[in-house]
Amino acid sequence: MNTPRTLEELKRRLHLAQASGSEIKIGQRALAALSQLMDQPEEVAVASISSLAERTGVNASTLSRLVRKLGFAHFAEFQLLFRKQMARRDRTRFYSDLAGQFLSDQPQQEAEPARSPQLVMGQLAQEESQNIAQMLQHLDAQVVEQTVALLIRAPRVRVYGLRQAHAMANYLTYALGMLRDDVSLLGHPHHGIAHGLTEMEAEDVLVVIGAAPYTRATIAAARMAANHQVQVIALTDSHGSPLAAEANYTFIAPTSGSWYSNSMAAFLVLIEGWMALVASQLGRSALLRLKRHEALIDELNHEL
Known part of the structure; x- marks a missing residue:
């Protein structure tokens, strides 16, 4: 159907x-x-x-x-x-x-009493838990394995997302960059995405992140990358998303909830799951990179 x-x-x-x-x-x-x-x-x-x-x-x-x-x-x-x-x-x-x-649309004096912080936080937590459960329910183990392999072996990994998705893109870039070389956000803010895409080749990977309402720039980045045979991984909210239409691999993370924007907890859990699998498969090389990262932090702290 x-x-x-x-x-x-x-x-x-x-x-x-x-x-x-x-x-x-x-x-x-x-x-x-x-x-x-x-x-x-x-x-x-x-x-x-x-x-x-x-x-x-x-x-x-x-x-x-x-x-x-x-x-x-x-x-x-x-x-x-x-x-x-x-x-x-x-x-x-x-x-x-x-x-x-x-x-409430009612005047303040007629409005219902404000809900308690515990009630509001509990409702949001329950909604986020449902989003995470739905995301896990629709995970395809084979697609996860193929995605993790791409994130490990691709010469370059670039990540792109705007508005809320920029926070997720930045988080993924930082976490993956702790485990391997040549990971960054797509393009310098003043150079644009076209400049960033000129650095990418067919074996590279672009991860695009976004949910409705989608941004034209994110859709354009995914489309341009796909047109130039760059591998595209989409982290989005539906298989009907315009990002999914351009992707080699798509992951769905529901974003419904009661707060005033898209709920992103399922996105975060999915990213952390990717990173756990990447670190596990890289094994000793990931451990050595993390130790080097710790050493540099210690060195910086000593200098301060």
């Missing part, structure tokens, strides 16, 4: 499922939940699967099974349709709509 690419296609899939004799077998409660979701696309775009399940009166596992029957690999891919719709409608409201989940 092909994955719906737009909300209109999803609506047609819903109508087919509701028709008698449909090949798509979905229970009445799940269909009712889906109908509710289709009526509130703004909330679906920004809310977590657990909160949406609560609002529609079903379990999160029911929503997970539902979206798979509709042709999606997982809930994050389903949710991406709604995020794209929201981005097309108003590209500037992604963050404020997310933040709106924690705010």
Whole structure:
């Protein structure tokens, strides 16, 4: 079954499922939940699967099974349709709509009492745990092994991501650079990505990191690298991501949650997992590099 690419296609899939004799077998409660979701696309775009399940009166596992029957690999891919719709409608409201989940439209004196720090932190932690669990559930062991091998043997590794993804790109660059040579962020800030890509050849690797709403520059970097036979690894939020379309290897890390931007915990866990495997396979050479790194830190501390 092909994955719906737009909300209109999803609506047609819903109508087919509701028709008698449909090949798509979905229970009445799940269909009712889906109908509710289709009526509130703004909330679906920004809310977590657990909160949406609560609002529609079903379990999160029911929503997970539902979206798979509709042709999606997982809930994050389903949710991406709604995020794209929201981005097309108003590209500037992604963050404020997310933040709106924690705010009240009522006057201050009529607002509900503020939730306790423990409740807010617990909700976010639960959502991040769900994102990590979904990421692990969809990992392909063979793809992980091939990616780790590329990160070890490629002559050069460059990493690129903007906005929040820049923090993840910087973290991966630092961690991998502790284990092997010639790892850096793609391009000097004042030179641009085209200049950085001219340094790369077919056996090199570019890791691109990003989630909806995607940046044009990250998509362009992935496309340009792929066009010049550079190996592209994408760390993104859905197989429907434009970064996945350009990649040799794609890793999906869900980003849904209640805070005012994309939740990045699953990205971080995936990066740390890569690095643990890289260090394990490099063995003694990784250990020697880490010891040299420690020695340089000690030397710097002595000088201070």
